[in-house]
Amino acid sequence: MTNEIIIAGFGGQGIVSSGIILAHAGMIEDKYVSFFPSYGAEMRGGTANCSVVISSDPVASPIVANPNIMIVMNEPSLARFEPTVQPNGLFFFNQTLIKSKPTRKDITIIPVEANAIAEELGQGRVANMVMLGILAKKTGLLKLETLKKAQRKRFTKANKEQLELNDKALERGYALL
Amino acid sequence: MTNEIIIAGFGGQGIVSSGIILAHAGMIEDKYVSFFPSYGAEMRGGTANCSVVISSDPVASPIVANPNIMIVMNEPSLARFEPTVQPNGLFFFNQTLIKSKPTRKDITIIPVEANAIAEELGQGRVANMVMLGILAKKTGLLKLETLKKAQRKRFTKANKEQLELNDKALERGYALL
Amino acid sequence: MKKIFGRPAGLTEIIQRYCPGCGHGIVHRLIAELLVELDIRERTVGIAPVGCSVFADEYFNCDMIQPPHGRGPAVATGIKRSRPDCVLFSYQGDGDLAAIGTAETVHAAARNEKITVIFINNAIYGMTGGQLAPTTLPGMRSTTSVKGRDVVKQGYPIKVCELLSGVDGAYYLERCAVNTPKNIIKTKKALKTAFKNQMDDKGFSLVEILSMCPTGWGVTPVQSKQWIDDVMSKYYPLGVYRDRAKEEK
């Protein structure tokens, strides 16, 4: 089974970190994983996105064109990525920041009040963690504990409070379903 | 029939001019010809030499390794080129300037007082013309008139006197045999 | 009401892909204004570098060419010698002009090639992600000098106007900045002189422009503007470095 994931949003929403944490968590759980950032180095402006593959087989290409799991964090990414999702795919979107509604009928739409919940926890920045939490639960792909471990690998310089806040956000997301 | 000629001497002895005149004369007489200077551009000092081919067939390579006709104008070239001449080849050498004697028995040695004759005519520089004259006569390869025409193609900027002196030197050489 | 300031006809309608607060846009606009004001847009060929402004070939509303990294002055020479009536400008960043393109720059100047070079000094490699540039200040951080430029290991910056001052052929050299309206007005004047010199068949004119790169410097646009005043222009003094028109008088 191969899960192909795209995470998209504005720069600053922790898109890359989310992707790396997902991949790391997959690695910890002994799956084949890859992470790929969108080309950007010779392009300025616009939105950020990244591809993550978590699979029971070696990863063919780390570039995901048609995800079966999609996380959308901002308005412009909704329009751009909704059409790319595989039929029967999962579509998580950040309802707090996105006014429009996804329109496809052949995919599972999961609206998440990611930023609202994050603000509740005291820090909008952890909206991405909320998303990872609910993703883990909904897909059964990863254990919550693994995500907690993985975020510690990513934020090696963060202080204890921040790490715990991240944990909380993961938990809140995980508890949403 | 292919004649492969090398002319060798010091820089300043008109080695290159002699070669070009020979080739030019061959061209006038509708033969296949080529001229090739020795590599020198990235080498400094030493002697000068050039290859001329005059043939009834298209010229394969303009680089002559083993001449059937050799003109040697100075001492160091004698030692260097004598061994390269084809058996039965012709070996013209400038007896005025060369102390040593050629030693090979399987080639025809033709000593020429080239510089002495040239000085007689009033200009050491035309020693090369004396050589071309005798070469033409001995080999029957080219007409004297053709050489006279050819030297005019080479020295386009020379004055009448010089051209006539060259003619004289050619004639003297031609008359030597 | 009449529009007294607005997008000049020397720019295409395309929205530029530079980061917020990037100085490239300001210089683009100044050049575009001059293309119109000097009535040269229709006989100009512009040259885009390799750098963030590689896309300049989409932004200027005139014939454009995009050569290999650093070779703008050589390409400009090829065009100018082929079509002396054309007005040539080569737009280049500091990596493009002062690193890989050093020889082409120095020799175009030495030939007094009749071209206009516009040199954006933002002290960093923007496009490739903020690495050390030949113009990065001593002690300044970049992604390949995370502890700040160490002059002992990484050497001293290249000061392009000072360097070219040693080249007899160079006709006009000035260093400006685009961090304040006042400096921007001066920059425009310098650019105008640089174009005029070419139109009058005078010779090699280069305008170096200290320009903000908030992304590469890791600061806000407003901070970047200030940094040019406080630090960068101290190290790279503004002013005219060569003006043979004046010297010849």
Place this chain on the structure above:
Amino acid sequence: MKKIFGRPAGLTEIIQRYCPGCGHGIVHRLIAELLVELDIRERTVGIAPVGCSVFADEYFNCDMIQPPHGRGPAVATGIKRSRPDCVLFSYQGDGDLAAIGTAETVHAAARNEKITVIFINNAIYGMTGGQLAPTTLPGMRSTTSVKGRDVVKQGYPIKVCELLSGVDGAYYLERCAVNTPKNIIKTKKALKTAFKNQMDDKGFSLVEILSMCPTGWGVTPVQSKQWIDDVMSKYYPLGVYRDRAKEEK
């Protein structure tokens, strides 16, 4: 009787293939003498250029390397950074250093690379047959400027010491000549300083040497010697252009 002057041990026994009267041989001998006098022959790595002195790798009695045309300073950098205890000298002609090698020269200077560059300015491309060099004087004839260098079409010469004076990193720059015993003595002194600077870990030192090329100039050796006095050194003034050791005091 004791030999007080004669072939120094810094030269191999090979007879050099330069033309009669060529300045390269004189400079070779000076370097060779210093290798012995400064006791550095056994830790020196020399760099031969592409040019008439490509064969320098046969002539100097020390480790030698022969890199691509113009890249001596880059190769020197590679060796010096790998073996800081070695003494590096890069021997280069004007085509090598001031044409194709412009960028490598300027940037080695900017890095204040701890190497010694010996720059033979003979105002011509010797090896390839007397073409225009970046240092060929205005009006001077060459095989690619048969009517004399036309500065309008072919540009102005590059003055290397003046150019590098605009580079902060350069530590020591001097221009000398080898056309008279007096100038030769001065040249040796300059070369000594350039080596000493390296031995003291100071930095980039370049000695430019006006040198006879009778073949390329189409004159006799004696005339070529005179021409340096009468013409060439007027255009390329001799002297010290940079001496940070003094400035720092």
Place this chain on the structure above:
Amino acid sequence: MPEVKILEEVCKGCGLCCDDVCPVDILILSPDTINSSGYHPTVVTDMKKCIGCGYCYMICPEPAIEVYK
């Protein structure tokens, strides 16, 4: 009376014009508005004060500003 027009969709909210550039200090980055590229564009706080000097236009990299008179 001069007037300044901000092209909201072109503005990247860099704030260069808002700092000390405007002599009458009437430009700020809108805290509430957000354009489709995600930037907070500049807004004019008090149009009447504008003297039409064009400084804001001059420093705007896009340019996202037009000045009318």
Place this chain on the structure above:
Amino acid sequence: MPEVKILEEVCKGCGLCCDDVCPVDILILSPDTINSSGYHPTVVTDMKKCIGCGYCYMICPEPAIEVYK
């Protein structure tokens, strides 16, 4: 008394040493001798005059000159 030795086979007859280099003017290119490379080497006209200054050595590109004391 200093003495100068010309390495005849090494000398290329450039004449640099013969011009105005020798302060006592005792060096000339031999008009008669010709070495195996075809050059007329330098010869010393009057060895006694030599002051051993080494100028000839200094300017000789080969170097084809040795000075003894």
Place this chain on the structure above:
Amino acid sequence: MAEKRLMYGNHAVVEGVIYAGCRFFAGYPITPQNEIPEYMSIRMNEEGGVFLQTESEIAAINMLFGAAAAGKRAMTSSSSPGISLMQEGISYIAGADMPVLVVNVVRGGPGLGNIAPAQSDYYQATRGGGHGDYFTITLAPHSGQELFEFPRLGFELAEKYRNPALILADGLLGQMMEPVEFTYEPIDPTSLPEKEWALSGCKGRERRVVRSYDLRPGKLEDLNRRRFEKYENIKKNEQRFRASRCDDADLVVVAYGTCARVSDAAVRMARDRGLKVGLLRPISLWPFPWDVLGDMSKRVEHFLVVEMSCGQMIDDVKLATECRSKVQFHGRPGGGVPTPPEIYEKILGVLGGTR
């Protein structure tokens, strides 16, 4: 088992270089390999090595020439246009028989092209983009793991044969993150033996000369012939590849690097559907695994060459298989990356066409 780290391919190269005992890097930024010089600047600083951001790729390759001649392990990295600029330098280094390591993280071309992954520098890498008769040992990794391991292999081969070695990667391998296992202990650079040809000052020995020319008549010819004897040895000893599912295959896909990863998935798809399809992944591109392909061609009917180019390696496949099998091609130029289904379709097409 050694520790696994989730790493960018470009970072894995850097660690691989450090682990290989190399302490000399010179290079110039270019996408998609900027993470190499960036991370290298930090790592070399930590290890007390030399990191030089150069004025150009030309300066970089020539600094390598110097460092290698001084006897040190030295490497540079760049991407396609930058590698083109190095061709003269690489030719000199090959002509001087010096070992260096060059990494090319290939991008779409020709010209400025784009920054997407590509394999269109195969000809340049394997046929010597520079002038003269020479080859560079060329290794093609297909994973972060190999990006970590191949620098050591590259240096070992380069030094064994005194010849430049090249690692041909692409933007996808460089910019992706994958788990990487540090499979061996780092080499202490001071433990590497001194080279008996290195320039270091001639104290206590004959002076040494490093050069790539010989103007004496016939000498360069001799030199070239000797170098080609060396190349024959390399061809004999160093053909590297990975063959999977080839034993009973009717069709073998030949692909390297990224294309090999993607093809592997396509082959799995085909096997799942009962098709006898295998994958031959050349690891050394020069020497190309001619021998194994020659052998295989005696029993395999079809080869399908998959490249991210308009077709370059296919020349070598044809030369190796000597017309015994049918050789088909599927290519994506200009930064296009093929997908497993696309290759699977092509496999079906080839096999279908013969039934």
Place this chain on the structure above:
Amino acid sequence: MAEKRLMYGNHAVVEGVIYAGCRFFAGYPITPQNEIPEYMSIRMNEEGGVFLQTESEIAAINMLFGAAAAGKRAMTSSSSPGISLMQEGISYIAGADMPVLVVNVVRGGPGLGNIAPAQSDYYQATRGGGHGDYFTITLAPHSGQELFEFPRLGFELAEKYRNPALILADGLLGQMMEPVEFTYEPIDPTSLPEKEWALSGCKGRERRVVRSYDLRPGKLEDLNRRRFEKYENIKKNEQRFRASRCDDADLVVVAYGTCARVSDAAVRMARDRGLKVGLLRPISLWPFPWDVLGDMSKRVEHFLVVEMSCGQMIDDVKLATECRSKVQFHGRPGGGVPTPPEIYEKILGVLGGTR
């Protein structure tokens, strides 16, 4: 009949360029082609053209890029190391679909090598020594006459297909003198049509852009595919060769340039002795005359490839003849020039071996 002149090959190129209506030269001296810039400086001056002695080969190729983009016929010449330095520029020019003419008077390599004639830049010329998928139209003259004629042909092909063209000569052809016939009238440059893509200022028309990049997803791939359609056309239309004595041949020697001259003499020797030997001389090296060789291989048992290299064109001969014939090789690397007797011996060896 037109006048015959005894000329250096390097001078013949210059006249050929002038006769072709080209008035733009930029280049840097290098042996063995220095006579080209030298004579060009005089001729361009006489003709009011542009002669630029540049600071480097890199500057030269980029000046050509500019001049070609401005719609002018533009050429440069160099020899092996200098051509290596031009690889990035040539790749850009190919990527921007611009016509230029580059002359390589090949010398012995790799590295500084020597200044003797060689053919060891065949791979570089025909496989694109630069990065990315592209080819350059490559012509191989074998005489002063062709050195005079091929510049015009080169420009015509370059412009017809908007692609760089290369003339691959060698030091022997450049430095020898031979009779040259000026077979056609000089072209008046002002008579050449204006290019509809040239940069000249946008007065009265849409602005034009010359570039070699496209960063939009998929666009560069499209561009490359279109360029390869163009290449297919070139392959179809422009394969040039000269076949002599091949009709009844048991053995065909395949050789270009200098080697073709020498081989021709060897073939004559063989025919004199009654051996059925012919000569196939590729004139276009890219596109290689695959088709005629393919045809021939159906009846010719042996091919003998003769090159002044360790064997590069032999790849193309093998690919063209598709294993139908036996392909043997005789090569002289590093500036060695084969002689007719030497090739004749080899012919005997090949034919003898089969009897």
